[in-house]
Amino acid sequence: MALSEFELIRRFFDRPQAATGRDDVVLGIGDDAAVVTVPEDCDLVLCMDTLVAGVHFPEATSPEAIGHKALAVNLSDLAAMGAEPAWFTLSVTLPAADADWLAAFARGMFRLADHYRVQLIGGDVTRGPLSVTVQAHGLVPRGEALRRAGAAAGDRIYVTGTLGDAGMALRQGVQAAPALRQRLDFPSPRVEAGLALRGLASAVIDISDGLLADLGHLLEAGDPGAELQVDALPASAGFAAAAATNGAENVHYDIALTAGDDYELCFTVPPDRCAEAESRLAGLPGGCTVVGVIEAHPGIRCRRRDGSSWVPTGAGYQHFRNGNG
Amino acid sequence: MALSEFELIRRFFDRPQAATGRDDVVLGIGDDAAVVTVPEDCDLVLCMDTLVAGVHFPEATSPEAIGHKALAVNLSDLAAMGAEPAWFTLSVTLPAADADWLAAFARGMFRLADHYRVQLIGGDVTRGPLSVTVQAHGLVPRGEALRRAGAAAGDRIYVTGTLGDAGMALRQGVQAAPALRQRLDFPSPRVEAGLALRGLASAVIDISDGLLADLGHLLEAGDPGAELQVDALPASAGFAAAAATNGAENVHYDIALTAGDDYELCFTVPPDRCAEAESRLAGLPGGCTVVGVIEAHPGIRCRRRDGSSWVPTGAGYQHFRNGNG
Numbered sequence: 295m296a297l298s299e300f301e302l303i304r305r306f307f308d309r310p311q312a313a314t315g316r317d318d319v320v321l322g323i324g325d326d327a328a329v330v331t332v333p334e335d336c337d338l339v340l341c342m343d344t345l346v347a348g349v350h351f352p353e354a355t356s357p358e359a360i361g362h363k364a365l366a367v368n369l370s371d372l373a374a375m376g377a378e379p380a381w382f383t384l385s386v387t388l389p390a391a392d393a394d395w396l397a398a399f400a401r402g403m404f405r406l407a408d409h410y411r412v413q414l415i416g417g418d419v420t421r422g423p424l425s426v427t428v429q430a431h432g433l434v435p436r437g438e439a440l441r442r443a444g445a446a447a448g449d450r451i452y453v454t455g456t457l458g459d460a461g462m463a464l465r466q467g468v469q470a471a472p473a474l475r476q477r478l479d480f481p482s483p484r485v486e487a488g489l490a491l492r493g494l495a496s497a498v499i500d501i502s503d504g505l506l507a508d509l510g511h512l513l514e515a516g517d518p519g520a521e522l523q524v525d526a527l528p529a530s531a532g533f534a535a536a537a538a539t540n541g542a543e544n545v546h547y548d549i550a551l552t553a554g555d556d557y558e559l560c561f562t563v564p565p566d567r568c569a570e571a572e573s574r575l576a577g578l579p580g581g582c583t584v585v586g587v588i589e590a591h592p593g594i595r596c597r598r599r600d601g602s603s604w605v606p607t608g609a610g611y612q613h614f615r616n617g618n619g
Numbered sequence: 620m621a622l623s624e625f626e627l628i629r630r631f632f633d634r635p636q637a638a639t640g641r642d643d644v645v646l647g648i649g650d651d652a653a654v655v656t657v658p659e660d661c662d663l664v665l666c667m668d669t670l671v672a673g674v675h676f677p678e679a680t681s682p683e684a685i686g687h688k689a690l691a692v693n694l695s696d697l698a699a700m701g702a703e704p705a706w707f708t709l710s711v712t713l714p715a716a717d718a719d720w721l722a723a724f725a726r727g728m729f730r731l732a733d734h735y736r737v738q739l740i741g742g743d744v745t746r747g748p749l750s751v752t753v754q755a756h757g758l759v760p761r762g763e764a765l766r767r768a769g770a771a772a773g774d775r776i777y778v779t780g781t782l783g784d785a786g787m788a789l790r791q792g793v794q795a796a797p798a799l800r801q802r803l804d805f806p807s808p809r810v811e812a813g814l815a816l817r818g819l820a821s822a823v824i825d826i827s828d829g830l831l832a833d834l835g836h837l838l839e840a841g842d843p844g845a846e847l848q849v850d851a852l853p854a855s856a857g858f859a860a861a862a863a864t865n866g867a868e869n870v871h872y873d874i875a876l877t878a879g880d881d882y883e884l885c886f887t888v889p890p891d892r893c894a895e896a897e898s899r900l901a902g903l904p905g906g907c908t909v910v911g912v913i914e915a916h917p918g919i920r921c922r923r924r925d926g927s928s929w930v931p932t933g934a935g936y937q938h939f940r941n942g943n944g
Contacts, residue, residue: 320662321764325840326699326825327666327757329764332657337645340740341652342754344710346747374651385669385752415665422671423748427710429667432652439646439654500651515650 299419302391306400307384307414314413319381328415330381332433339377339432339439343367347424357395359479360426361402366481367502368430369410370557373488374500376440377432379410384417385427402480410485438492440561445497445516447590449562452571454484455580456530457505458537458546461553466536473532481557482579490574491561498561504552505585506594506606508560513594516562522586525599527551551596551606562588624744627716631725632709632739639738644706653740655706657758664702664757664764668692672749682720684804685751686727691806692827693755694735695882698813699825701765702757704735709742710752727805735810763817765886770822770841772915774887777896779809780905781855782830783862783871786878791861798857806882807904815899816886823886829877830910831919831931833885838919841887847911850924852876876921876931887913 308323320329332338345364347353355363365382372379384403388395407414412430459477463470470478484500491498499512505527509520527550529537537546558580563571568584575582589595596604633648645654657663670689672678680688690707697704709728713720732739737755784802788795795803809825816823824837830852834845852875854862862871883905888896893909900907914920921929 320762321766325767326696326823327664327702329662329664329700329759331761332663334659337654338657338663339652339654340708340754340756342708342710342742342752344712344743344745344752346712346745349745349747371651375654377652383665383667383754385667387669387671387750417667418669420669420671420674422674422750425712425747425750427667427669427752429665429708429754430652431665434654436656437645441646442650498651 302396302419306396314408314411316411316413319413319415322413322415328383330415335436336433337436337439339372339375339434340429341368341371342427342429343371344425344427355479357398358402361399362406362480364426364428365403365406365430366483367557368428369412369483369485370481370500370502372430372432373483373485374440374498374559375432375434376438376488376492376498377434378489379412379430379432379485381413381415382407382428382430384414385420387420387422387425389421389424440488440491440495440498442497442499442512443515445512445562445588446564447517447588449496449564449588450568450584451509451520451522451560451562451586451588452582452584453501453505453528453558453560454487454575454582455556455558456528456533457556457558458533458550458553459530460555461549462533462536464553464555465549471532471536473530474536478555481555483557484559484580486578487559487575487580487582490578491571494567494571494574495561495563498559501554501556501558501560503554505560506551509594512560512562517588517590518592519589519594520586521589521595521597523599524551524596524604526583526585528583547604548606627721627744631721634729639733639736641736641738644738644740647738647740655740660761661758662761662764664697664700664759665754666693666696667752667754668696669750669752680804682723683727686724687731687805689751689753690728690731690755691808692882693753694737694808694810695806695825695827697755697757698808698810699765699823699884700757700759701763701813701817701823702759703814704737704755704757704810706738706740707732707753707755709739710745712745712747712750714746714749765813765816765820765823767822767824767837768840770837770887770913771889772842772913774821774889774913775893775909776834776845776847776885776887776911776913777907777909778826778830778853778883778885779812779900779907780881780883781853781858782881782883783858783875783878784855785880786874787858787861789878789880790874796857796861798855799861803880806880808882809884809905811903812884812900812905812907815903816896819892819896819899820886820888823884826881826883826885828879830885831876834919837885842913842915843917844914844919845911846914846920846922848924849876849921849929851908851910853908872929873931
């Protein structure tokens, strides 16, 4: 590399502590390892996700979007646990030390990091095919981490935000409306919703692989079945417009049910807590929408408003396509 | 991939908790994130290192060695902080789901993990060019983490183990003696030495880039100069034999001073604590050897036993070659 790893780290990633104002970082970037303090009454929640060029994002994705997304997908995992983001480490592998690329990457990443006061405390920059790994650390009051397990028959199924925007953008490529493209490139982790669901949701997962796939993961860990109301799936105005030009309803539902990359939360709430959950999330980014109910009978059944069953037809549904993240 | 990511993780990486016997893992592999408990009186120490095929290890390296080394280089960073290894996360990117490769990789990694009771608690498996990222987490009594900063003029400079074996193996390639090859492929992180140096060493760094380069990092953070006795550099029998066939002394010293990948510790101790440090480390893996002294005068001076100065001649010395790890 023209610039050494150390120079790259100093120039683009080693920022004053003041950027986040955290006082729990004992030692940040620059030693063999970082040192942090975890509050006595908290559990530590941690997750790691790797994004590979050409696999997890199109090669042409802007470095700003890659920087945002690499952190966002990990904050989304923390959100699904009800954890408050605290620190992250970063490993960037790139073919050459491209200062412009790194500056844009860092800009995208730190904008999101600063918003949630999550501090970069270490990692490395190495030479090789483009990929980015982020490990995020969050805090949750001891014993209060949300989980995939716990959904019981009768619990209502909710999703935050809207579904299918990212999938529609991927499908439409360069012709996608800017609002859809924005959802694909700059997903919003539902951190606030995750925090609000502590002590309330019976199960939570983030939707990285599509609602059907991720609801499937949630069912593996709790009661085994669910009914979804496809007419209730929340859609953005941009998604509805794109779907209208497509014509066929099944394409619309397929994308909303099976496309990944939305990074909304899917969660379940016992019937007697639903009003509280809806009230808590109403004022938060994304809000929430009830889309179905947990059932004791195994399998996921999709229904129309008139009670008729609806079967996903798209090729997008691959249960284990992409990730445990 | 022929096998899905989930199947790969279940088959090769999701093991019974009993393997490490840790009771501080609240939630391991299988949810959106892991949950662990950090003891109240401890700081959390964390580091992340990525190994890229063809950059950090030769393409022909055995998967068992890659599995070992990816964890070992991170445990070495924890050792340099005086931290006790606790948990790690793993991101493996590989071109295809090769069950034999993954089985050997996991075998190499878990042998080392089990030895130090460090538990794999999460991560992901993705498709792409071969690389491995590990994030390791360790614990240290609050405020007692060792650092690079702190060396003062008059402090003795020590290294653990022997230097140059890995560099000699890289240089000799397939003709390297098995003992040298073993040091390159299966480095021993000096965890026990790191723990023993708590409260005793004034500064510590692990030698991943070569003694001169890493001592240079240590000096950036403390007093600015050092004198090294090149005749005192500890060499293994295998290294001495290989150096003897090379003939030239300067090659021998160059490799010991500038080759990376040994993952020994370099540390400094105030004169009045040296006897204690030597005594503590005498019975531990690798032991330790005094190789020089910290000086107030900037720069690193290498000397022979007769007091003559010695100047590294090899091309191996690249100050910022590879890593902050």
